[in-house]
Amino acid sequence: MTQSPIPVVVNGALGKMGRETVKTVAQAEDMMLVGAIDKNPAHLGEDIGEIIGCGALEVPVLNDLESVLVLATQEKVQGVMVDFTHPDSVYENTRSAIAYGVRPVVGTTGLSDKQIKDLAEFADKATTGALIVPNFSIGMVLLQQAAVTASQYFDHVEIIELHHDRKADAPSGTAIKTAQMLAEMGKNFNPPKVESSETIAGARGGDGAGNIPIHSVRLPGLIAHQEVIFGATGQIYTLRHDTSDRSCYMPGVLLAIRKVTELTSLVYGLEKII
Incomplete structure (x- = not known):
């Protein structure tokens, strides 16, 4: 039947x-x-x-x-x-x-x-x-899985999400979810190296799960994009996903x-x- x-x-x-x-x-x-x-x-x-x-x-x-x-x-x-x-x-x-x-x-x-x-x-x-579902893209799921794997080897990471200027919320649900997935690894990322302060409030981004800064960009011409940037002595590892069509x-x-x-x-x- x-x-x-x-x-x-x-x-x-x-x-x-x-x-x-x-x-x-x-x-x-x-x-x-x-x-x-x-x-x-x-x-x-x-x-x-x-x-x-x-x-x-x-x-x-x-x-x-x-x-x-x-x-x-x-x-x-x-x-x-x-x-x-x-x-x-x-x-x-x-x-x-x-x-x-x-x-x-x-x-x-x-x-x-x-x-x-x-x-x-x-x-x-x-x-x-x-x-x-914060993001329906299969590519974004793969990025998040790669980020979880990388988080086992890097202690420093930040997230940048970029969207069109008609998106009402910030940060994006995808960025929040990505930080949560990394935090589930049980690490507290980005241990401080110096005592720092912000001259302009929010310059270092919002505090995501696991002490991961999330930075939001809103501009016409964008659709939906995300970078997860890992850093260690002598190297930077960047994961990026770009959307060109819904x-x-x-x-x-x-x-x-x-x-x-x-x-x-x-x-x-x-x-x-x-």
Whole structure:
């Protein structure tokens, strides 16, 4: 028997990542786009496919999350909500999806540690799978794994993340996650060599996990980029990942949609499901 397609709701459907996700889900044979949500009133009620230029999909843009989540629960297969919205709304969006029995795949960054913990507890109680993914790029997962390996041999490391100037949160969730992965090695990085001070507050970056400074750059022309720079006497080891097109995230998005249907709890990070 052919398995029923996975019903998918895209929240933030008119954003750059949302549009790319809509196109990708619409083309996936094992998925069915059942909802497109966006707070922008300009295209309310219009067909999302016609708006983004991939042909009519018979899915109107709506601005009421809960009414669309209901649609995702009416299919034979448990639905999935992909969220690319805003840090101010992502927590409530994710909690609402879990409450309705729709499995969230969250690409929006900006959730605090406490919010992630609360969502994990809520997902456990509901026995509902959830995925929070700071970065859907397979290349970034490989960079993080290489950084973890390098951290065994270097005691000094800093992270620089660079994004477009419309990104609302800083530092990026990817940079925070990278620092956390390095800190899990049990080392306290960057032991001080001198007693230093900042002439301008924040010049040395923000304090990430493991005493790892994180520096954020926001400029037009950028998409998403990250450097992890290790230093030791006589050498510098730099790992860098650059994004030139948002389509690079789509294999990770598809993987996350498929994997979250197999989960019964919250998982944080794409590397956990690869």
